[in-house]
Amino acid sequence: MTTADLRRARRAIAAAFAVQGLVFISLTTRLPRFQDRWDLGELALSGVLLMMVLLAGAGSLVAERLAPRLDSAVVLRAGLLVVAVSVAVTVLAPTRPVFVVGLAAYGVGLGLVDATGNMQAVALEHRWGRVVLPSCHGAWTMGGIVGAVVTLATGDVPWSAVALVAALPLAATMAPYLRRDHGGPATTTETDVPWRAIVMVGLALVVFYTVDTAAATWGPVYLDDVFDAPEDLVALATLPYLVASGVVRLAGDRLTEQMGAVRLVRVGAAIALVALTVVVAAPSWPVAVVGFTLLGCGVAVVAPLSFSAAAALAGRDADPATRRARVDAVVARFNQFNYAGALLGAVMTGAVGSSSLRIGFAVPLVLVVALFWLAKAFAPADEVPAGAR
Template identity: 60%
Template structure:
């Protein structure tokens, strides 16, 4: 007998939360990892670049596996790989073991990224209304717990913090959505991911993807470099460097939990445009901050403004793609690659541009976040699983010719 949708929703939310918990547990410990291996800003950028590229490979693996098996199985494998990799990164006794951890975690991260969103999109179609923001809110909640744990264990030896890897192993056994419970094919059966991708309208999906690139550029810059920024640029006490991430995540969580209803009421386009302006203002505050307290305020505003872009991107991409579960899974896995382009810009460019003065590194996302203003029109406001419709008082982009 099939489980109620609420059970699957809780399990998928736990997957998102676990991913956020482990990721933020790692990024808020970057100053400690940096000191442990005597890494420069460019060295940290190299590690982050490796994770981004490996995560992209993991997303491709998820796409290939999802063509043969349910995304729930892919998610379980990804969670276990992420656990093993994170444990190695935090407890490695030697540099080669640390690099092995980076490799395993990167691939696992990509698999979890793609498969959690496959699961969330499939369930959103079943619900027939916007629920992606609250799933990404679960990611933020997990990240919030990760930042809180970092604050609480600031004096604990780095190797002991590898215990955070226990959580993804436990969550791997949750009741994720099986493919049999996913929506029926509305466009004919698809035998493979390649067949599922036929006639996908990639142009409008690309425009939505550019919006997600901007999101991950800003988000990754804040979450990977925020703690280092507080530590080295505005001289925050070492116990409080995680505050670059903690209020950022609190603001993101509040906005994402409210996002389902707000987007249903006002539409995605105006919500995204207002958020872009708020995020830009937050980054102005960060780059001009004379003290660490002001910088924390800037990160908080940035989190509030940028937080709903990613979930609305996945919703829009799945809606534009349409068709069978296999087709949507293939599109979501490929669409997830925009995540890593943004991560590359946010993590690596911020470090490279700011190698002499990290404050300048945040100028890049400050200007690029404003590109969300024209891109917002492509997100539409149609219901999940149904046709797109224009946002209030605005004509939606024409995409029918490409279908």
């Protein structure tokens, strides 16, 4: 492929990430409306969301099976199509069972797109010899910010108009994603994958998503319960965090090339440790908001660099065809750490902080310390662009 082809593929992959983030945040920010429309209690809503997360994990495993046979680009397009149809069904559902079915299908599509989007970004890194995963994840964050802003701006539109968001993943199916490099049949097996080393990187991904979900899910509640912040300002726990994360991720490609993945993760861990200390000890809600903003700066690059490191480990000492098959399988399975961390962040922070969320946010504060030790597992991420160049 020419450099122009690779640039087009990069734009397409970034667009897929952005659409995924926009659709996901568009749905989650409308959960109160779904809850009112279908008269769902807190327990029922929690059960539906748990179902969606579990099915996203299943969708990721389906992607692992299909990508070697069909190519990750084909499975990504299929996943985006599932997302488009399921969003329309979820929003326009005439009955509660149809709504649940739509959300279940969305969970599967979410997992398919999460897995294959990362497969595409990793393959592009290996093919092009440049760091691209941080900026791709940055596109997801920026898409999420746009989704949140659109939700705020269109709160009074007719409910059926919300279904128009399904047009975005449908349009994204037409993008020129990275085609498989047919370099011959794979010559090694799954047993060659160094899973022990990959699990070490996966633990860092669990830490990130525990911290990330704690901030996104419990941050607004923290401002409301602990500080009694004005109701229309509690979203400031999340929005500055997302903006800071997006900015750092968009700059993350260059930062990684300049600092190296290991050093960047350790610097980010130090910032996150200070940020969470500020959050836990904050005397007022504006100080807590500063802490959440710093937190976004600190942990933003951990997730994309985790995928880079895991893929580099999987692709070592292999011919191109075998490397692509191995990497696709590892990325799909590695994606499960994402959902494990999200569940931990949502459940542990709330459970430990049942008496006070100051104590609850001590959970991510303690866990983020592990990133200093786990950072050494990110060394393979530094080898991808250097080796390709």
